[in-house]
Amino acid sequence: MMRALGQSHWRGASLIELMIALSLGSLLMLAATAMLLASKRAYVHQMELAALQERGAFALTILRRVVRMAGYRNWDLDAGRVVWPPPRERVPAIRGKDNCALAFAACGPSVSGSDLLEVRHEGSGAGDGDGGVLDCAGRRVPGPRANGAGSADERGRSVFYVARSSSGEPALYCRYFRASGGSRAEALVEGVENFQVIYGIDANGDGVPEQFLPARRLQAAQWRQVVAIQLGLVLRSPIALGSAEPPGVFYLFGRDYPEADGIYRPAADIPRARHQVSATIQLRNAMRQPS
Numbered sequence: 666m667m668r669a670l671g672q673s674h675w676r677g678a679s680l681i682e683l684m685i686a687l688s689l690g691s692l693l694m695l696a697a698t699a700m701l702l703a704s705k706r707a708y709v710h711q712m713e714l715a716a717l718q719e720r721g722a723f724a725l726t727i728l729r730r731v732v733r734m735a736g737y738r739n740w741d742l743d744a745g746r747v748v749w750p751p752p753r754e755r756v757p758a759i760r761g762k763d764n765c766a767l768a769f770a771a772c773g774p775s776v777s778g779s780d781l782l783e784v785r786h787e788g789s790g791a792g793d794g795d796g797g798v799l800d801c802a803g804r805r806v807p808g809p810r811a812n813g814a815g816s817a818d819e820r821g822r823s824v825f826y827v828a829r830s831s832s833g834e835p836a837l838y839c840r841y842f843r844a845s846g847g848s849r850a851e852a853l854v855e856g857v858e859n860f861q862v863i864y865g866i867d868a869n870g871d872g873v874p875e876q877f878l879p880a881r882r883l884q885a886a887q888w889r890q891v892v893a894i895q896l897g898l899v900l901r902s903p904i905a906l907g908s909a910e911p912p913g914v915f916y917l918f919g920r921d922y923p924e925a926d927g928i929y930r931p932a933a934d935i936p937r938a939r940h941q942v943s944a945t946i947q948l949r950n951a952m953r954q955p956s
Contacts, residue, residue, distance in 0.1 A: 721942035736950035757888035779827035801839035865893035
């Protein structure tokens with residue numbers, strides 16, 4: 666009797682029991698792997714969104730700083746600046762173009778119909794400047810020369826646009842100019858897929874814009890009536906997350922904005938995380954020549 670009990674205690678599992686155990690173990694392993702991959706995907710997605718938010722905030726910081734300087738004058742008494750110099754105002758302090766890149770006078774191919782924004786303002790200090798005023802690349806803008814040519818536009822000039830970087834990704838670029846001639850362009854923020862600008866026009870002179878219009882709808886004289894601008898940017902992550910969901914539609918200036926360029930639909934074949942940022946910037950310096 667004792668021997669029979671001992672033999673029963675050491676009896677092995679049957680083939681059917683072994684197959685069931687292996688199947689259940691495999692299912693558990695597959696479930697755990699799927700949960701791990703989903704958690705990793707969600708973590709990467711959140712990290713990419715956080716990075717996009719940081720890049721968007723950085724882009725708006727630079728744009729705000731430069732745009733608020735539009736039309737700035739350095740009334741330096743040592744340089745004898747006590748009268749308004751009309752020749753310097755032949756080119757408006759702020760202007761733009763729709764679906765344009767590279768430079769205002771020579772538009773190149775734009776990425777996703779992005780706009781171009783050009784800002785002009787004076788600097789401070791002699792020579793290369795004293796660092797009190799910076800352009801879009803963070804470089805010094807010198808003040809106007811005391812005995813400079815009356816027909817020369819000695820203001821600093823910053824141009825924002827979207828183009829492909831050396832990596833092939835779209836980026837927000839800054840092109841800055843020097844009085845000595847020539848210009849240079851630098852990529853400020855990688856991953857900017859779309860950049861749109863509309864301009865607030867103050868026709869009655871009370872400092873409040875009555876309407877916001879795209880660049881193509883502004884007449885030449887209206888550029889000096891711009892008292893505010895609205896910016897909209899859509900940024901995308903540099904890595905594909907493999908999402909099967911189609912990209913959403915971005916309303917850069919709200920759903921009530923009537924123009925078609927206020928709506929951006931990303932390409933469905935580029936599965937990236939995306940983030941939209943926007944801002945309204947009030948201009949601080951007078952655009953018009955005083956009476």
